[in-house]
Amino acid sequence: MHLKKVVIFLTGQTITAFGTYLVQYAIMWHLTLSTKSGVVLALAAIFGFLPQAIVSVFAGVWADRVNRKLMIIVSDSTIALATLGLALLMLSGVKDLWLIFLVMAVRSVGSGVQMPAVSALVPQIVPPEKLMRVNGINSSIQSALGLLAPVAAAAVYANVSLEAILFIDVITAAIGLSLFAFVPVPTLARAAQKDKPSYFTDLKEGISYILGNSLVRWVMAIFAIVFLLIVAPSNLSPLMLVRNFGTEVWMLTVLELAFGVGMLIGGILISVYASKVDRLGAIVVTSILFGLLAIGLGFTTNLIVYYSLFLVTGLIVPVFTTSSFTLLQETVEPERQGRVFGFIGIVMSTAMPLGMALLGPLADFYPVELLLIITGAITVLIAIVAILLPSGKRAIASAHASTGVKADKAI
Known part of the structure; x- marks a missing residue:
């Protein structure tokens, strides 16, 4: 059924x-x-x-x-x-x-x-x-x-x-x-x-729940960081391609295809090996990988390597998003999931445009590769600090307690 x-x-x-x-x-x-x-x-x-x-x-x-x-x-x-x-x-x-x-x-x-x-x-x-x-x-x-x-x-x-x-x-x-x-x-x-609380009471309760739940708050913060520092700069990658490698249309087409094929492969892999994946571990590792790949894109001078790094970036996107959404679906009470995912939607739809608003104008004055290296390095640093802070440790413990995964389980 x-x-x-x-x-x-x-x-x-x-x-x-x-x-x-x-x-x-x-x-x-x-x-x-x-x-x-x-x-x-x-x-x-x-x-x-x-x-x-x-x-x-x-x-x-x-x-x-x-x-x-x-x-x-x-x-x-x-x-x-x-x-x-x-x-x-x-x-x-x-x-x-x-x-x-x-x-x-x-x-x-x-x-x-x-x-x-x-x-x-x-x-x-x-x-x-x-x-x-x-x-x-x-x-x-x-x-x-x-x-x-x-x-x-x-x-x-x-x-x-x-x-x-x-x-x-x-x-x-x-x-x-x-x-x-x-x-x-x-x-x-x-x-x-029939006697539900008022709309604004529910809204206030949802905000209080998100702010008071270490796991939800942590996942939402990681989402904001990735969309602000990785997704936004990645939209400048075609500009770097045109400036450094050539203006042919086929180059841009291959770049988009590499990312799309990577996402397709990543989605297939996560669906096949779903039972073996530690959700929170996957979020942490992919966040760090996003930063490292951005740094790699900034340093590379070879077109094939550039395409390959973009393909790998696309490959880990489904691992990050699927692990994040599944973890929240598994741990948040059904009666609160709408509000939690509503705020996740806000983060996703505002962090990337905000990042572009900040980085887009900078790309007219500084090389895109420099912006990728800086944002990638900041992402790696924040991701590492996020798991070392007390709040990060509480989030990890909460995630493992909710999903029944041992803290030392490998991805």
Whole structure:
């Protein structure tokens, strides 16, 4: 029964995500080709990410107060209807930028609502001993879509139109929602209560829980560090490639493919060896590796080595994210997971843009390789200090006590 539910859920999520990826690529290409404006692309990034960060504050609380399945269905349906409206208006000749930005904002809000709900729902349909494996499989699927979607989007956009891609997204959403409707998801007892605490009481309790729980606080801090000091600088890697190795398009394409293939392999490995992985140990080791790889990217002068380091970076991304999410799913009470993942969503959607806001302008005055070396070294230092501090030791002890893993277990 559990296997059937998981298969249907992952199939529906995969179909829906495919349409989402298509639209993301197609809209950015459309704005780039039709406006050739850096300001427009900057506004697109704001409308695409800022609403998600803002709504995550509220979505996490909602995920602990209402039926999570219904929450996902409503958010997905809203995204699909907004996309359908944009497609119909564009077909009628209305192609104003404000309309595209509005729909991007609606889609961003929907994503912000979905993220904590989906992350908190997975443990409700997956047995605890299978969580790591299922999360690894899902990571592999997302990585595969990341490789396939740009190719598919390019083919459709080049031969048909943006409107066609928008309609494809609506169709994939309808199929995904239809499959998800057949997945039985129990309503948490807390969500079914009529006399629940007020919304703001729940929000305050969630913040207090995160600040007072050494493990959750530690994982969230590591997430912030990695997204601020590693994910943001890694977005400057194509700039370093162009400056140091060449401006040919195929070079940039290979760089993206190397990262995507690495993520796909990493997701497969984590799903195969899930039972042998110490979650917290994997978080620590991958955090340090992220820093070392960034330093390596900064020092390398060989293109093949550069690609290889980027592939390895992609390979350990699923290990880091899957271990982090699984650890939280295993240790946080079901009634609080929505709020915890809501704040994780905030960290993920704000740390990277903040890092880019700080490092992007610096890349115009200093070599990208220098920025990679500095941020990589800081990441390694912080990761090591994080496990030596009393709070880090308490987090490690808490993680091992919750998951039943011995402290000296190897990854």
